[in-house]
Amino acid sequence: MSDATMSIDAARVELLLNELRLPGVKAIWPKIAAQSDKEGWPAARFLAALAEHEAADRTRRRIERHMVEARLPAGKTLAAFDFESTPMVSKAQVMALAGGDVWLKAGANLLLFGPPGGGKSHLAAAIGLALVENGWRVLFQRTTDLVQRLQTARLGLALEAYIAKLDRYDLLILDDIAYVSKDRDETSVLFELIAARYERRSLLITANQPFGEWGRVFPDQAMTLAAIDRLVHHATILEMNVESYRRKAALDRKRGPGRKPIHATPRELENAAD
Structure with missing residues (x-):
């Protein structure tokens, strides 16, 4: 040729x-x-x-x-997560959740509870990253930002269509749910999202307050109980009641280089955070 x-x-x-x-x-x-x-x-x-x-x-x-x-925050990976500082969180369990096959296919939820700075957002984002790498579709949102979009959609008579659009995501991560203001318009659209995804699409929610304090989020007891019921029916719950990562880092900086970190007293933590 x-x-x-x-x-x-x-x-x-x-x-x-x-x-x-x-x-x-x-x-x-x-x-x-x-x-x-x-x-x-x-x-x-x-x-x-x-x-x-x-x-x-x-x-x-x-x-x-x-x-x-997915809009995941940068640098939040499972490799960078400090499992040693969160002994109540099983690394093996988290790695299994990062595969997604069992709970995402079932439309189950994952709930992370703990104080501010305890690593909830990091762990949520890291799990989301691993899921994307495993072929799942994920969207990470601050709850307040997503609620604003849901409200805008409602005002435009397009709330149902917007919630349906979110169905493309196998997992919707709602970070800091407790910061939603206790306003009926805001919390009602959030409840509609939770109800619409119930047993169909998964939610990963981070919260500073336990369920007993969710009356601060939803405007009435009936809505609070209904939201909790839908979230926990098929859910894995991880409690992360640990010392704040951010405060520990601030304390270590005040101690100076070369000194071994030790467990901080409450007064030390408060002074380090100032």
Whole structure:
């Protein structure tokens, strides 16, 4: 076969791959073709190598898209989470949750409770990151920000459509639910979201207050009980009642380099946070 004919064939392949929208194959086929010619591969092996590369490339690009849309805070990974400082949280259990296969398929929830600075948001974001890497779709939102969007949708008579749009996400992470103001309009749209996802799509919620104090979030007892009932029916609950990461870090800075951190007294923690 002449060089001119080979060039024409190669140009046709490039055009066809563009038309078929196979960018992964387009990028790699000359290299694989050269290896195939050199080693005398049968046609099936050549095609399989191209298909495997395209499948892997599509997976990579899909994860990249889902990572952008997840809006996860940067740097919050499971590798960076200090499990030693949170002995009540099982690392093995968290790693199992990071796979997502069991609880996300069942539309179950994950609830993280603990004081401010105890690592709830970090752990929630880290689990979300691992889930995206495992092929799930996740959206991380401060609860107050999402409630504002839900209210805007309600004013535009599009609340149902907006909540349905959130169904694309296997997991919706609501960070700091307790900071929602006790306003009937705000809490009612939040309740509608919880009710709409019940037993269909999963929620991961972080909260500073235990359930007994959720009357501060929802305006009446009936709504509070109904929201809690839907959230805990199929849920894993992690209690993180630990010393604040942020206060510990501030205390360590005040002690200076080279000194071994020790458990802080309440007065030390207050002084370090100032």
